[in-house]
Amino acid sequence: MQRIDTGTRRIAILTDTIRRLIHRHATVNLVKIIKKTHAADLANVIQGLNENDALILFEMLPTPEVAADVLSEMEESARANFLETLSPERLSTIFQEMSTDDAAQILEEIEDEERKNQILEMMKEEDSDIVEELLSYGENTAGRIMNPDFVALPKATEAGDAIRELRKASETEMVFYVYVTNEDRRLDGVISLRDLVTVPPETILQDIMNTEVVSVEAHEDQEEVARLVARYNLLAIPVVDAERRLIGIVTVDDVVDVMRDEATEDILKMVGTTEEEITAASPLRSIRIRLPWLFVAWFGGVVASRVIQHFHEAIGQVTALAAFIPVVVGMGGNIGIQSASITVRGLATNRLESHHILSHVAKETIIGLFLGLLYGVLLGVAGALLSWGEPDAVQFGVAVGLGMLSSMLLASFLGSFMPLFLHRLGLDPAIAGGPFVTTTIDILGVAAYFLIATAILL
Amino acid sequence: MQRIDTGTRRIAILTDTIRRLIHRHATVNLVKIIKKTHAADLANVIQGLNENDALILFEMLPTPEVAADVLSEMEESARANFLETLSPERLSTIFQEMSTDDAAQILEEIEDEERKNQILEMMKEEDSDIVEELLSYGENTAGRIMNPDFVALPKATEAGDAIRELRKASETEMVFYVYVTNEDRRLDGVISLRDLVTVPPETILQDIMNTEVVSVEAHEDQEEVARLVARYNLLAIPVVDAERRLIGIVTVDDVVDVMRDEATEDILKMVGTTEEEITAASPLRSIRIRLPWLFVAWFGGVVASRVIQHFHEAIGQVTALAAFIPVVVGMGGNIGIQSASITVRGLATNRLESHHILSHVAKETIIGLFLGLLYGVLLGVAGALLSWGEPDAVQFGVAVGLGMLSSMLLASFLGSFMPLFLHRLGLDPAIAGGPFVTTTIDILGVAAYFLIATAILL
Numbered sequence: 001m002q003r004i005d006t007g008t009r010r011i012a013i014l015t016d017t018i019r020r021l022i023h024r025h026a027t028v029n030l031v032k033i034i035k036k037t038h039a040a041d042l043a044n045v046i047q048g049l050n051e052n053d054a055l056i057l058f059e060m061l062p063t064p065e066v067a068a069d070v071l072s073e074m075e076e077s078a079r080a081n082f083l084e085t086l087s088p089e090r091l092s093t094i095f096q097e098m099s100t101d102d103a104a105q106i107l108e109e110i111e112d113e114e115r116k117n118q119i120l121e122m123m124k125e126e127d128s129d130i131v132e133e134l135l136s137y138g139e140n141t142a143g144r145i146m147n148p149d150f151v152a153l154p155k156a157t158e159a160g161d162a163i164r165e166l167r168k169a170s171e172t173e174m175v176f177y178v179y180v181t182n183e184d185r186r187l188d189g190v191i192s193l194r195d196l197v198t199v200p201p202e203t204i205l206q207d208i209m210n211t212e213v214v215s216v217e218a219h220e221d222q223e224e225v226a227r228l229v230a231r232y233n234l235l236a237i238p239v240v241d242a243e244r245r246l247i248g249i250v251t252v253d254d255v256v257d258v259m260r261d262e263a264t265e266d267i268l269k270m271v272g273t274t275e276e277e278i279t280a281a282s283p284l285r286s287i288r289i290r291l292p293w294l295f296v297a298w299f300g301g302v303v304a305s306r307v308i309q310h311f312h313e314a315i316g317q318v319t320a321l322a323a324f325i326p327v328v329v330g331m332g333g334n335i336g337i338q339s340a341s342i343t344v345r346g347l348a349t350n351r352l353e354s355h356h357i358l359s360h361v362a363k364e365t366i367i368g369l370f371l372g373l374l375y376g377v378l379l380g381v382a383g384a385l386l387s388w389g390e391p392d393a394v395q396f397g398v399a400v401g402l403g404m405l406s407s408m409l410l411a412s413f414l415g416s417f418m419p420l421f422l423h424r425l426g427l428d429p430a431i432a433g434g435p436f437v438t439t440t441i442d443i444l445g446v447a448a449y450f451l452i453a454t455a456i457l458l
Numbered sequence: 459m460q461r462i463d464t465g466t467r468r469i470a471i472l473t474d475t476i477r478r479l480i481h482r483h484a485t486v487n488l489v490k491i492i493k494k495t496h497a498a499d500l501a502n503v504i505q506g507l508n509e510n511d512a513l514i515l516f517e518m519l520p521t522p523e524v525a526a527d528v529l530s531e532m533e534e535s536a537r538a539n540f541l542e543t544l545s546p547e548r549l550s551t552i553f554q555e556m557s558t559d560d561a562a563q564i565l566e567e568i569e570d571e572e573r574k575n576q577i578l579e580m581m582k583e584e585d586s587d588i589v590e591e592l593l594s595y596g597e598n599t600a601g602r603i604m605n606p607d608f609v610a611l612p613k614a615t616e617a618g619d620a621i622r623e624l625r626k627a628s629e630t631e632m633v634f635y636v637y638v639t640n641e642d643r644r645l646d647g648v649i650s651l652r653d654l655v656t657v658p659p660e661t662i663l664q665d666i667m668n669t670e671v672v673s674v675e676a677h678e679d680q681e682e683v684a685r686l687v688a689r690y691n692l693l694a695i696p697v698v699d700a701e702r703r704l705i706g707i708v709t710v711d712d713v714v715d716v717m718r719d720e721a722t723e724d725i726l727k728m729v730g731t732t733e734e735e736i737t738a739a740s741p742l743r744s745i746r747i748r749l750p751w752l753f754v755a756w757f758g759g760v761v762a763s764r765v766i767q768h769f770h771e772a773i774g775q776v777t778a779l780a781a782f783i784p785v786v787v788g789m790g791g792n793i794g795i796q797s798a799s800i801t802v803r804g805l806a807t808n809r810l811e812s813h814h815i816l817s818h819v820a821k822e823t824i825i826g827l828f829l830g831l832l833y834g835v836l837l838g839v840a841g842a843l844l845s846w847g848e849p850d851a852v853q854f855g856v857a858v859g860l861g862m863l864s865s866m867l868l869a870s871f872l873g874s875f876m877p878l879f880l881h882r883l884g885l886d887p888a889i890a891g892g893p894f895v896t897t898t899i900d901i902l903g904v905a906a907y908f909l910i911a912t913a914i915l916l
Contacts, residue, residue, distance in 0.1 A: 038670070040689045167656040176634065176693075197655055198625040212496070230718060231498045233711040235634075235693065252710050253691040256717065260688060263721030264803050270725075271799045272792070278804040283824045290796060290829060297792050298833050301785025302840055308781035309844075315777040322773050322780030323766035326900055327759025329784050333791070334730070334755050334893070338748060341729045345722050346736040366741045371748060375756050382760055386767075435792070442784055 011041060015048040022053050030060055039069035046070065047078040058082060068097035076109060077276070083110050092122035100127065101147045101254070104134035142225045143218030145258065146239040146248030152179040153205060155188060160201025166193075176235040176251075180209045185245040187213055187238055215240050218247060222258045223348075229255045266348055269430040270341065272297075293435055300439025304329075304446050311450040314458055320387055321453055324379070324400045325446065331375060332407035332445040333438055339364045339415030340437060344429045347419065357420045361413065368412025369405075376405035392457060399456045403449030410448065411441045469499060473506040480511050488518055497527030504528065505536040516540060526555035534567060535734070541568050550580035558585065559605045559712070562592035600683045601676030603716065604697040604706030610637040611663060613646060618659025624651075634693040635707075638667045643703040645671055645696055673698050676705060680716045681806075687713045724806055727888040728799070730755075751893055758897025762787075762904050769908040772916055778845055779911055782837070782858045783904065789833060790865035790903040791896055797822045797873030798895060802887045805877065815878045819871065826870025827863075834863035850915060857914045861907030868906065869899045 014037070021030045034042065034057075042061070046054045061067045071079060071094060083091070083106070095103045110116045120128045130148050137143025151169050153162055162178055178196060180189040189209030199208055215238045216225050229237050229252055237255075239248040264275050272293025277286045308315070308325070315322050343360065346352030352360060380401025387393045418437045419429035472495070479488045492500065492515075500519070504512045519525045529537060529552060541549070541564070553561045568574045578586045588606050595601030609627050611620055620636055636654060638647040647667030657666055673696045674683050687695050687710055695713075697706040722733050730751025735744045766773070766783070773780050801818065804810030810818060838859025845851045876895045877887035 036670070038672075038690060040691075163655050166652070193651055193655070194624070197621050197651070212494070214496075230711075230714045232496060233498075233714075235710070252693070252714070253688075256688045256691075256710070256714060259714065259717050259721070260807060263717070263725075264807060267721075267725050267728075267799055267803055271796045273796050273800060275803075277800050278807070278810060283821050283828070286821075286825050287828050290793070290825070291832075294789065294792060294829060294833060298785065298789060298836065301782075301788050302837070304784045304788075305778075305781040306844075308784070309778060312777040312781070315780050316774065319770040319773040319780075320763075320767060322777075322783065323763040323770070324759075325780065325783045326762045326766070326787050326904060327756065330759050330762075330787070330791075330897075330900060331752065331756060333788075334752060335748070338729045338731050341725055342731060342735050345725055345733075349718060349722060349736070352736060363741050363744075367744045367748070370741065370745050371752060374749075375752060378756065379760070386764075439788075442788060446784060 011044045011048070014041065015045045018045055018057060019049060019053060022049075022056050027060075030057075031062070034060060034066075035062065039066060040073045042066075042070045043073035043078075047075060051081055054078075054081070055085065063097075064093045065097045067094045068102075071106065072098055072102045079106065079109065088115060088118045088122060092119045095119060095131075096123050096127050099147055099149070100130045100134060101145055101248075103127070104131045104144065107131060108135065108139075137218055140222045141218065142216045142220045142222060142239045142250060143248070145222055145225070145254050146218070146250050147254075148248045150179060150236075150238070150246070150249045152181045152185070152246055154182070155180045155204070155206035155209065157205045158201065159196050159199050159203040159205065159208070162191075162196055162205060163201070177249075178205070179213075179238055179246055179249075180205050181246055184243075187215060187240055187244055187246045189213060190238070213238060215244075216250070217242065222250075223262050225250050226255050226258045226262065230259070262348075266344065266430050269428070270344065272435060296435035297439055300435060300442060304439070304443045307443060307447050308450065311454060314450065314454045318392075318396065318453075318457055320383070320396065321399075321450070321457075324383065324403070325449070327379065328400065328403045328407050328449045329442050329445050331404055332411035332441050334411075335368055335371060335408050336411030336415035336438065336441045339368070339412045340419055343416050343419040347423055347429050357417075357424070360420065361416045364416035365409065365413045368409045372405040372408030372412075375408065376401040376403075379404045395456050399453040400449075402452045402456075406448040406452065407441075407445035410444055414441055414444075469502045469506070472499065473503045476503055476515065477507060477511060480507075480514055485518075488515075489520070492518060493520065497524060498531045500524075500528045501531035501533075501536075505533060509539055512536075512539070513543065521555075522551045523555045525552045526560075529564065530556055530560045537564065537567065546573060546576040546580060550577045553577060553589075554581050554585050557605055557607070558588045558592060559603055559706075561585070562589045562602065565589060566593065566597075595676055598680045599676065600674045600678045600680060600695075600697045600708060601706070603680055603683070603712050604676070604708050605712075606706045608637060608694075608696070608704070608707045609635075610639045610643070610704055613638045613640070613662070613664035613667065615663045616659065617654050617657050617661040617663065617666070620649075620654055620663060621659070634709075636663070637671075637696055637704055637707075638663050639704055642701075645673060645698055645702055645704045647671060648696070671696060673702075674708070675700065680708075681720050683708050684713045684716045684720065688717070720806075724802065724888045727886070728802065730893060754893035755897055758893060758900060762897070762901045765901060765905050766908065769912060772908065772912045776850075776854065776911075776915055778841070778854065779857075779908070779915075782841065782861070783907070785837065786858065786861045786865050786907045787900050787903050789862055790869035790899050792869075793826055793829060793866050794869030794873035794896065794899045797826070797870045798877055801874050801877040805881055805887050815875075815882070818878065819874045822874035823867065823871045826867045830863040830866030830870075833866065834859040834861075837862045853914050857911040858907075860910045860914075864906040864910065865899075865903035868902055872899055872902075 018033060046057055049057060061070060071082065095107065107116055107119065120131065134144055151166060153165060176193050178191045179187060182188050189211045190213045191205060191209045195208055214228055214232050214234065216228060218239050218241055225237060234252065236249045236251045238246055239250060241247050261275065268274055273289055277289055343352065380397040383400040384393050384397025387396050414437060422431065423429040476491060504515055507515060516525065519528060529540065553565065565574055578590065592602055609624060611623060634651050636649045637645060640646050647669045648671045649663060649667050653666055672686055672690050672692065674686060676697050676699055683695060692710065694707045694709045696704055697708060699705050719733065726732055731747055735747055801810065838855040841858040842851050842855025845854050872895060880889065881887040
């Protein structure tokens, strides 16, 4: 995030214009504007209108193709209203014009099973079969986001014939590669469209195909798909079944969306919430999402309060000890979340490998040791100076300084160790940013602080 | 992040194999493996080897093209060693084989200006001119990441001739679009390669070109490039100068890298560190990166301690007040970082618009109010029960409950307001996750807590 987005401003102006035209019933001008505007922008505009205006605009879209594009580009929360309001007939016409992977994804958002089946029945049999097949794969898998439209040819095909085949395949929206398969539909090789048009037409595909094809199995996570596409700079990745038969492709434009969503998911999961909250309209839904995470933190806080209460004698004698609780706990929390974020993001981007646990945790702990020493000394000096003149000012400084050191050391160790440990167990490391780790750090930090302080001061 | 990455394991096994072969001087087998392995994987392997083995492997790469690919795919920190060790002659040969945008980016990493100029001088004049031109654009701009190799033709060209032109343009690695420009090199339209091969060869480009071209100016931020490519599902976006002359293209594979980097940057900026830390070898560098952020937090903590010290009488009388500091401050911090994360990510993904400040902040504040009430009541009950039997147990419960409510209310307001405010000022909202906001929340939260508590209890 660097600068104010001029695109956002453009959409805001467009939304205002369209809203005014709707209220003035200026149909001719509206049609003109709609025709000139990209579907992605129309989707954005619709999200800025009230429900009534949004429906009016949607009904003015010239063809079911445009309606399909607009609906695909909308946010899930904004789309919900259309999925509930439009007739099943209308929706089935629109779904038929969508790429099947989008259709499958959006159909899944309809909660009313009967309505969903009604729409599926109204769709062309061929389309609805494909959609139902996609829906048989788990959420967030390669199978669910793949597009079953691709161009596959036998290896004896000539380049010129392959190009003629491409001309026929008008349904296939994005062609970058021609896949070469054997009689069993197994994937043998791949040729880029560019290579295809730059060789003499009589060249045999087998002679120019690349046999080292990077592919992904249908049940694999969409994040693995994104990682492979990013690593090998692919424009599309073939999806195969357990027998290595080609069943679909995932194109890079879908991968771009996956990457955006997964990054957002990672960030928000670390603070105990979900992407849904960004666009969800009702505060009630947000409250329900955050409730459990905050409960864990709340419970941890109550445990910490019990730990502190255990040292109430020390606090009664040296009330300044209480004053330094937030800074000691807070600095532990800060360095802990830094270590956790680096570890989680390092794992997510494949730059940190989980078999390097020891060296990574050691490095983070060393960083915690040094920064803990530095800020511990600073806090000790500040503590001693601020309580100068009182008895035990120096000992007090030593106590808060050592308290901070132990809190930061502990936090950097746990912050780096926990995500790696969770990852090793096959769990999502991003939850380590969550309340379990942070409140553990809080409780242990505060216990260490008071143990050290009572040992020195009492 | 969902499951253990099998790709990582494969690279680990490959790295072990290669390491063993290097130590056994098994050159024949090494060459065989290198030939079969993708450059991106070789880059990963090299990063897992020690400096000496890494150099041996790098020197075995069959051609400068492969060396260029491997060097491009490596992490900046791993690459540094090669940039320092290899001779300027060797490096210039490698840079010549790179796409010019990669060459420019990697050359910038060489700190020794003399060495950098030496390499530039040794490169072919044509290549080094382009690299120097790219370097004239600011970091993280469209101009810096664009590729100046593209196919642009006059609108009177026939489709068949256009395909013949493509065959000649062997330098251009990724062609998806043919751009149509006028005599002044101004961008008039665009045609996808797919449309080009599926029309009769005698079709005139003007008749099939799309005139609504989404383009970006060279000085714009790479994040804007990524946003446009994602929004309009593009495979490449043309980069134009102030006169709308076509000067380069940014391809989607580079955008995928930008998106990954920007997401990581956002996450890590929110906790006061940078991407460099993930791969940087030395803890010292990490310490320098985190030092200033932690200093702000430290200073805020000391201010908070002064605020608490101000209420030392209250603490002396009711030591249990101190015990609840972490939970009151912590829950404020939790909900504050939730609100901030949602706001920052909503802005980054264009789903939250900064002119909706009021409604967004109101929503977050309502969430803070409800969750504050809920956890305030819970904490009040817990506080009263835990100090049951002592005088003023009920008042104590009311005090800590109200303290929590005010802390959470304040935090959700500031957490959502600050990023929007920073964004409005043209600053990066991600820094709102940082210590300025969190320690402000801490200080105000603790002050509110003690003001309420002394008013009720003393």
